[in-house]
Amino acid sequence: MNTLHIAKKEIVSALRNKSTFLFMLAFPIALMLILGLALSNAFSGSIEIADVKMAYKIDQASPELAAGWESFAKAAEESGIEIIALPPGQDGKQAVIEAQYAAFADVSDKGIAYYDNSRSTIESNILQGMLTSFADRYNLQAAFASAGLSSQTGDGQAPAQLVKATSLTADSQPNSMDYYAVAMTTMIALYAALNAASLIESERTRHTIVRLSAAPVSKAEIFAGKVLGSTFINAIFLVTVMLISHFAFGANWGDHPVQVLLVLVTEVLMSIGFGLAAGMIFRGKASHSFLLIFIQIASFVGGAYFPVTDFGGFIGTVSYYSPLRWNNAGVIETVFGGDAAPALQAAGYNLAAAIFLLAVCMFLIRRRETI
């Protein structure tokens, strides 16, 4: 009962602390908003481009090539690209320089001469890719024809696509707001360590440790009450951040909210254990400095500010030890992969680390005369 009594007091104190509110709610939400909006393009799978126009001339071409080109131009126009034949006498290259067209193709049996405008890089790349595809297919058909084979499909139509590329995760990639909702929430869970560092030390500086120690309450009850209260209040803050990110910014938290919450709560527990241990080992402001440095590095290499792929080298190795890396991966894979296993794995790591750290703290407390 005393554990709950102490936990309740921790919760009341935390709720009255305006700076805690600012830090645990306003800070992650503001960062989420800023990073989510500022870096939205980096997460987008499509871009909008203006109408693409390509000019061409076709001279000394075989009937097969002319027919093939005709078929290509028709297919391209269905994709919204204008393929325009230049009248005799007009200089295609000059027209491209004057930006009337994104590119100019000079088609003949000798091949396709392709000219583009460096100011229209994206459009040029699209057209170049299409032309390469057309040339490859035409060459293949020509090879079939010379070998006496038919390249026609059973229905008599030219094969539209010899290779079909399908993105395995095209429909389940997080957008920037989704990503930063997760990253900021896991980051703020790690910041729970900062408050935890002063959970016991603040009692010492306020001298209330004397009353707690003189009361008929064991060290374990005081410790458990503090951890329980702090975990609960941090979990409430995280759920609030999740709800705001979902309803205000449309962030996707997937179909496994319980598993995601489990990751976050166990991360908070681990952070509290880490903060308490740091507070006991370093004491005072030194513990805060240590934790701030640790959290910043862990956030940077763990994907709080940008998605982590592979840094390589020393930083790459370090990044694997950042709690944020395994927590971000666990949540994102569960939210966007639809599988709860990554979340449970991350929660398992968190829980193991939390048990170890809290055991260290309890050991240190037992060695002291007063808590």
Next chain:
Amino acid sequence: MNIIEIGGLTKKFGDFAAVDNMSLTLKEGEIFGFLGANGAGKSTTISMIASLLRPTKGEIKFLGKNIAKHAHFAKMNIGIVPQDLAIYEDMTAFENVKFFAGLYGFRGSELKARVEEALSFVGLGDKQKELPKNFSGGMKRRLNIACAIAHRPKLIIMDEPTVGIDPHSRNYILQSVKELNRMGCTILYTSHYMEEVEEICTRIAIVDHGKIIADGTKEQLKAIITDSKEIWIDVKSVEGLNQERLKEIRGVLSVRIEEQRLKIQSRAEIANLNDIVQQLIRDGMEIRAVEEQAPNLETVFLTLTGRNLRD
């Protein structure tokens, strides 16, 4: 009945013995004064009685039970008023007392009643919903006491409960201590203010270098040094005073200068006032007042320890 029995109590920090083989008893119903300069061992002794520190050697019994083995029983019946304010500034007076009283197992209406009783007792009944940060120093001190008494302890340990407060609040607290004693509480009281101890304590122990060097009623303590007296002489200026010649006068034990006052301790049975005055005149002192005093607790303390209480 003895509420506290201390036998052979020792507490060492490394090689330093903060409390050195101390033995002491407190009887139920006493207001026991614990006097000692800073570092004498008072706080360490108090901390061991309150189970905040473990003795290196010796034992402490509370109502006949060893507190090392019956810590829960002892803690349930002891209240401590720490020297430093031990309250939460972000919680109201009511919440502070409620939290600490709740640690003793009280819940619901009983807890509420005890909190209200404690706050009323210290005169904060009408400030229950206010935050301590809005309180004066005296009010905070009173709240500090309320947090220690809500569980109705049999023994209340008060460590310098009146430090840094105005005379009105100090008087209120002293009256509260007497009232708690009348209600049946035993009080263990430490203070740097000798007059407080003289006013309220029924028995006093003087601690020095971790040992009790004297204990008894204030009359018994004063009787220890009935063979000496204090002579206070006000002079215009102490410039040119020859202290060594004064100390050579028959019966003079010590000479101290406090601003423009000479404090001379002398053996009581020797009439040497004329000799002292004549020596001062020879040294060119202009005498303005002469006063002879019987020894008080301060004198007792100084005589026994060789230093002032506030050193």
